[in-house]
Amino acid sequence: MKILIKHLFVYGLLFIIHHTVNAQSTVEQWGRFELTLKHKPNGNAFTDVNLKATFTSKDTAYTVAGFYDGNDTFIVRFMPSKTGVWKYVTQSNIAALNNKKGQLECIKATGNNHGIVQVSDVYHFKYADGKRYYPLGTTSYAWTHMPNEVQEMTLRTLKNTGFNKIRMGVFPKNYDLVKEEPTLYPYVIKEIKKDSTGKEIKVWDYSTFNPSFFQHLEKRIDNLHDLGIQADLIIFHPYDKGRWGFDEMPMEANLHYIQYLTARLSSFQNIWWSLANEYDYVKSKTDADWLTLTKAVIKNDPYRHLCSIHGSTAKYFDYWRPEFTHVSVQDEAPVMNWGAASIARNIYNKPVIYDEVGYEGNLKHRWGRYSGEEMSHLIWMGIIGGTYVTHGESYMFKDLRDTIFWAKGGELKGTSWKRVGFLRKILEETDGGLEPADMSRDAKTTTTGKGVYIVYLGNEINNKWLFNLPHKNANFEKRPVKGNRYKVEIIDTWDMTIKVVPTTFELSEVNDYRFYDKDMKQVRIPLKPYLALRITEIPKL
């Protein structure tokens, strides 16, 4: 038996160091420590071998599951959250894998390593190190199942965007316009049957995973990590339609799959769990099943990565359950109408991500033919409601072999993706999550609570804007007062320009719930849609 320790992720670099078990090893905070144990198993190592390890620091202990990676290799992965020495010891029903001890030193994170993303300030997100994270993601359900050159193209594409999240499925997709057969399958084939029409049907051995499939998925998640992108990983989806049957496996197989997936991936810093896309279209599972599966994910993820579930249009799961860290919902009405995005937020008291409000594209389907302007506008409509909206693109220009980013990745052909990058820059410049300043009364004004406002004018066209701010300042204690002075910038969300208004504004008394400039000054704005205003308090001398 050989024992290997790999530790990965010192950002951009990949160290593979071979040690004996008791050797000291260093890994960055929220990085990935990997203990590899070689052992030739008898029987089915995926079902017959239990392996876990307990990692103990001065004041914390984590017990994490290991997994069989094929090729007589057993692996335990761990993501240390605190600096200092962590000791570990394995437990297994196989003597050769049991009671293996060692330690690692967790060192401070460096560079772009900010830790896992978590909920912050009820409605928003931060990395574990406190840096704010504003989810501005896109969608490519089956990109990891495309030919390798398309996958590489997808990564090159993403590198040049501002996206920091991508929704993607574990399983391949069989749907209109997406018919590609994957090169790797998650399971070993037990037999190939033919149905009455002579069509081949693969019968899977659900007890025997195909490690190559998962190794490939992991490589892609690491690739995304290198680009600063969170992998919002869709565990189940309905886009199978009898082709592979991964949407209708027996419950025991579902739970085994979750156990294996989470053992492999929980230590990945940039993973989010999405139990399903359009869960309600997966006809083989009930709401109770979904809850069982969700609980299984959480039980096996000691780090408690972000976790949600996604339904078809306007289908809201029981997001108030503590298992769900945030709302990941498909619904366009909340962002197509002023004042509507905040409602779900007010109900759940959790972050809301509208993870599908339609796609910029040229499809026949109404969900797949927004203009770039509309897609960009809907994302801003979410932001101005104190929520977040995920981008998507579904252009189909040539033939069925054309990549269509929505499912296959490849190149982006639209225009809204660039505006998402511009929005991200603006959000990252603000110090705080944006909160609707005067809930249910003013649908256009958000505040950081600390003197910065973003006002979004949307599809309204005016030549001036009367300077005014609400008296309310969301739920922040400090409200604006008479005499406060502000700088105003005009943001063209479409042309991606920011112009400073060459005058300052000073608050008069509160008048009918609002403040106006003491001279009732107006801001001259261009006669164009999709403008926003950034209003920043000028510190008193």
Added chain:
Amino acid sequence: MKILIKHLFVYGLLFIIHHTVNAQSTVEQWGRFELTLKHKPNGNAFTDVNLKATFTSKDTAYTVAGFYDGNDTFIVRFMPSKTGVWKYVTQSNIAALNNKKGQLECIKATGNNHGIVQVSDVYHFKYADGKRYYPLGTTSYAWTHMPNEVQEMTLRTLKNTGFNKIRMGVFPKNYDLVKEEPTLYPYVIKEIKKDSTGKEIKVWDYSTFNPSFFQHLEKRIDNLHDLGIQADLIIFHPYDKGRWGFDEMPMEANLHYIQYLTARLSSFQNIWWSLANEYDYVKSKTDADWLTLTKAVIKNDPYRHLCSIHGSTAKYFDYWRPEFTHVSVQDEAPVMNWGAASIARNIYNKPVIYDEVGYEGNLKHRWGRYSGEEMSHLIWMGIIGGTYVTHGESYMFKDLRDTIFWAKGGELKGTSWKRVGFLRKILEETDGGLEPADMSRDAKTTTTGKGVYIVYLGNEINNKWLFNLPHKNANFEKRPVKGNRYKVEIIDTWDMTIKVVPTTFELSEVNDYRFYDKDMKQVRIPLKPYLALRITEIPKL
């Protein structure tokens, strides 16, 4: 000891029949049976005497609490839900009240007795006998605490409106513009203290209720019943501000109050429980307290009347809890914006009543100065989202002694109340609850699922409407098909007119998710806001 049986409510009539215990008595289904037992108690009958009775029919049994009504009188009330003979037997820790037996015959409901209102079809309501109930209520928080002539005026006013629900508090109200001292208090005064400023402070004996207070409340609830109006009874509210202290009684007193209130009122056919108005402004109670209080109400209400809780603007309680039959929320954004009303409905899968979106009136407060048109429009905006909206009026014309319907009742001075009656007539003509036909995509078209559509055009002004219907028909199985023919009526929701369009329309093929008339016919409409269209399928010959 004397034993009396009263049975009330043979609609409009009030029978008081004195019987010995074992006498047969008849009462209508969902009517109120009352067993009165005379006994001179030792000590405090409100706290020391337990009294309940079990009513048993062929296949059902209810155990209901009795209560002390003062004047050596103990009462047990019961609302039989099924026709036939019900036998009862009392249980008490007082021998004189224990093991009293008798029976009653429950006869079929007659006239306007349709039973209690319950949830139906997920998002809507029906009376127990199956008749649909469309909640179109108004609000008068403290009308039962005004001088008697104002209360009588309120009842005369309500009689001439279409309102079928009223939100009203048990306790008196102390708030801007509502300062009246009630003539009755729920408790006996223990002592009167003076605070440091010399102001008198009443100290209540929370263990000793004042039966007259509750008898008066009951009389008013019965008066409402005679008018076909549901009493949405607010059990707690924050509008006290140290004047009486009913918003900050000890938890034990709160629970005793609920026990007493529900023992008295659960048998009232037209009662709804509203745990609070603006619960979050009641600073003495936590969310956990509210849940405890809600559970206490339900435990003591064997009939399970409708039950909810109401918060301040955009404050949504945990309405998904099974204790709450429906959502009773204060929020104006959902009805001020197209497509927004349905969001809460989709989330909770329960009926949503926007029980406060502001008031028609002339107050300075922004919540109290809508025009009649705006109030009426907001109510229609709720209806078109598959939800319901409660009316309110807050005109203040003369001086502080002027009645202001919102709190005091009296006369209605506005214009929207009449339109609510008109709307009720339209809803009662439809056979079904109105469901958004194409959720999240078409915010203006509702369907009964059975060939009747209501399209609301709101504040848009056009001179024609291209006849079109969505292909989707909410979640109803039967979608419209090519060749279907329809009658169209133009409803002027403000002028309260309904005009039939003198031509019929026939569906062509589905085209981009919609049906159009085969000749692309348009409906000529007047250049006015607040129009609706009623589109009714013409049966095939």
